[in-house]
Amino acid sequence: MDDEEFFAGSKSSFGVPTGSRPNALTLNDLQNLTTFLKNLGFTMYFHGADITAEDQPRDRDTTGSLASYFNVSSSASPRSMESEASKVLAAAEASINIDHLKGLTTGLLRMIYERDSRRKFLPKDHWLMTSQFNMEGFISAVVEEEESRSRVQEEEDEDQDNDHENDNTQDLDNIMMPSLVGTGRTQRQRETDRLQRQQRKASRKRYLQQVAPRLEILQNLPFFIPFTTRVQIFREFVHIDMMKRRRGYADPETWRMMIMHGPGTEDTIERHRADIRRGQEARDAFHAFYGLGEGLKEPIQITFVNQFGEAEAGIDGGGVTKEFLTSVTSEAFKSDTEALFVENDQHLLYPNPAKVDEIQDYCRSSRMSNEDSRSTVTQLLQYYEFLGRIIGKCLYEGILVDINFAPFFLLKWSLTGGKGSAPSESGYRANINDLRDLDEALYQGLLQLKNYPGDVEQDFGLTFSVTDTITTDPKTGSSKTVTRDLKPDGANTPVTNSNRLVYISYMARHRLQNQPFRQTNAFLGGLSTMIQPSWLSMFNQSELQTLVSGTSSSISISDLRANTAYGGLYVIGNDGLEHPTVLLFWRVMESLSDEDRRKVVKFVTSTPRAPLLGFGALVPRFSIRDSGEDEGRLPTTSTCVNLLKLPRYKTLQVLREKLLYAVNSGAGFDLS
Known part of the structure; x- marks a missing residue:
């Protein structure tokens, strides 16, 4: 359902019957449903280790154990809901295991929460489950759990490296020694090793359920916990990471003094300092610091150079670094010359979807070689990656910047499952509702198409293709259009009443996901280099904006x-x-x-x-x-x-x- 359909019941905003299912649930029904699902989800995550432990001897009969741990407070929901939960669990006894039920519950809760985050329809504090926790020592308990998770993750990474190494060895054996005597024994040993690694992985999962139940909830259902508490946890995670990387010294000057007494110190200090020209902050920063990668987390030393080529005086007690970061973000995100980011109707920023196409078109018109063209595109994507690191650096240092991003773009931050320099957008689902933040006119047009009572094929004449606009000369504003298929042979496939929902889905995916994919992934790669994606997943899109630029509440x-x-x-x-x-x-x-x-x-x-x-x-x-x-x-x-x-x-x-x-x-x- 789109938002208009969801909130308007069986009537669309155009006053005509919707072309798809009406919302059969009232807002009161939805409130009761989410209360039920919250308690079910909380039980499965917080008591997951106990449920799994009881589960094992019973050959994965999860029903009895889950029902025994399920608890609903009388103040949170009607008493009948508890017995209804038992009926649901009993019905699932023969066919659903705990992990599958957990996934279904989590997915449904997050989808309803995502809609509530876009357009509030549930009461204030409805999502909180603080009454189920001891909030007194909650933050310190989560920090301890994160330490345990980090140790488990290191073991898992080591096993994955062994998997890759063994796979490569096996491939080599298959090529070089296809019929040697004794190969079968070696393969059996590898298979045994693989099964042992799988068992260790399952054991680690059970261990995390036991030692990190709060962290499990924070990573899967973070809206159970108040926003301010999650911010404090985020800052604690950053502080711990900072202390580890800086060997216990947060102050930049103390860190530099400590580094100077170690081996290879001169190179380390030099790589973390740069002369930055006024008016060229973003480009100078890119050339000076892109090579640092994750090392940008360490303190940097900046000397500003004025228009006369003279160094400005400045002592960095955090001040020059702050000015550097705010100057870079101001130039890179608000500059009209390169248009790496563009604004929607509400003046909110997102990566320019056509930027890669424009650079490729420029390379072709300039008759660059294929190698030079690839190099130009690569440098563009590296710049997007660097800007992701800069925003991550601001979050890491707790420095606010006056930049406002579009909600659909921020949603990708919180849903990315990425790690290092290759994040994944697999958690993000492009949909018509997010199009409203990208292109209001397109959003309204697709709604009209969806709800149109007449013959769509005859009256609209659409096909499964899309026309993209590419700027060819930023100075004059000249542009050209390129037509692309949304599916194979899309230009020859008409949009009809029966396939219009598929067309709308393809169009949303193209505009929100496919067209800006390389730019967005590069940015998210840089961001995840500085801030772990699991930390960002604790926040929704509006909360992430608050982390970047501060609260919109009145100044106290x-x-x-x-x-x-x-x-x-x-x-x-x-x-x-x-x-x-x-x-x-x-x-x-x-x-x-x-x-x-x-x-x-x-x-x-x-x-x-x-x-x-x-x-x-x-x-x-x-x-x-x-x-x-x-x-x-x-x-x-x-x-x-x-x-x-x-x-x-x-x-x-x-x-x-x-x-x-x-x-x-x-x-x-x-x-x-």
């Missing part, structure tokens, strides 16, 4: 004030009293509208949003320093260190006037 002045540092004459002395100008500043901030508060926050930090966990999580801290007693001067900022340089104004009116003029005029960055 009390939170900002409690987490502000002061410098110069504004430092709070032993008496604990704030400077008179600082007092005026907070009075002005409290009097401002939320829109103007956001402007001030963006003026100082380069993003208009607060970190999800509050301003105490802002890196570096929000700071205010005096900048002289000339009341004719405007406030200025050093956004790289989140610093507001505020002259010592003496009246409320002057401070308010100067502050609002500065934030609205775009003035601000000052090297003094």
Whole structure:
């Protein structure tokens, strides 16, 4: 079902009967259904080890054990639901094992949750299952489980490497020694080894069910846990990874000092530093740091070079790194010259679906050799990969950037099962609902086609083909069109009333998945180099946007004030009293509208949003320093260190006037 059909019952948004099944469930039915499925899913994951243990002697009869562990609180759902669950489990006794039932339940829950994430229809906090957990030590317990999972994963990776090695050896034996005496014994030994590895894999799976039930739920049904708790877990995972990689030193300067005393240190330090030209931040960063790969997680040392070729002064206590990352993202994602990313109608970004086609067309028109053409396309994809790493670096360091991505693109982040440089989009299902975030006109057109009461073939004249537009000259805006088949011989296959749903499915898959596949996969490969995909899978699309750019909730002045540092004459002395100008500043901030508060926050930090966990999580801290007693001067900022340089104004009116003029005029960055 599309969303319009789902919410409108048996009538479409065009006022005509839908061409497919109407929604037979009311919203109240859906709420009860998800309550039932939540309890079923929780039981299978959280008590999975116990169920499996009871399961073994009974020859995979899962029903009794599952029913014995199933529990529904009377406050969560009607009492009848518990007995109904037992009936469902009894009916499944002869044909469904626990893993299959778990997969069905998880898949259905995630699909309903995905729709609820797009267009909210269930009550607030409906998905939470916090009453089933001891939330007191939940975060620390999950961290311990992640450590256990990492050890198990290392063993599994080692077994996979052995599998590949043995497969290669067997292939070589088949070629070189097809009839040697004793080969059969060797093959039997390999088969025994393979079975043993399968048994170890099954054993590891049971072990994870036993030692990591919370982690299992976080990775499969993360919406059972509050968002803020998941963010704290995410930050803990990153912190542990950071400490491991940096040998226990999070501070960049301490890490560099430690590295300098080890072997091959000069090369390591040099590879992590770069001179970056103003106005060329993204390209310079790519050439300097692409080769680092996962090493971009380590501290980097940046020297900015101005338009005159002179190095700018700067001490990196996190500030220069922040300015570097925000500068790179600003240039790469908002530049119109290369159009690597494009905007939808809501000005939300996603990879340009036609970019690879445009580069290939340019190579052909320039009569490049095949080798040069492949090299050009490869470099383009490497650049997408690098931008994925840059966004991953921002997430890794906890640095917010003012970039907003389209929901369907963010959904791919959370559903990718990828690892390293070759992620997979297998978890993402292209559908008509996501087309709304890509192309509103196409979405409405396909809805009309789906619900059209007349003869589709005669009145629309469509075939199973699609026309893509390729820009041939970005400067003039000239373009050309290319027609492609959506299926073999698609141009000669008409769209009819009976196959229109298939056509809509193919069209959604082409626009959302096939056309931007190489660009998206390259980006996801870079992102997963920095952030484990399993960590991203804890969040839906809107939550991931919050991780990238901060919360959209109102700016809390009390939170900002409690987490502000002061410098110069504004430092709070032993008496604990704030400077008179600082007092005026907070009075002005409290009097401002939320829109103007956001402007001030963006003026100082380069993003208009607060970190999800509050301003105490802002890196570096929000700071205010005096900048002289000339009341004719405007406030200025050093956004790289989140610093507001505020002259010592003496009246409320002057401070308010100067502050609002500065934030609205775009003035601000000052090297003094």
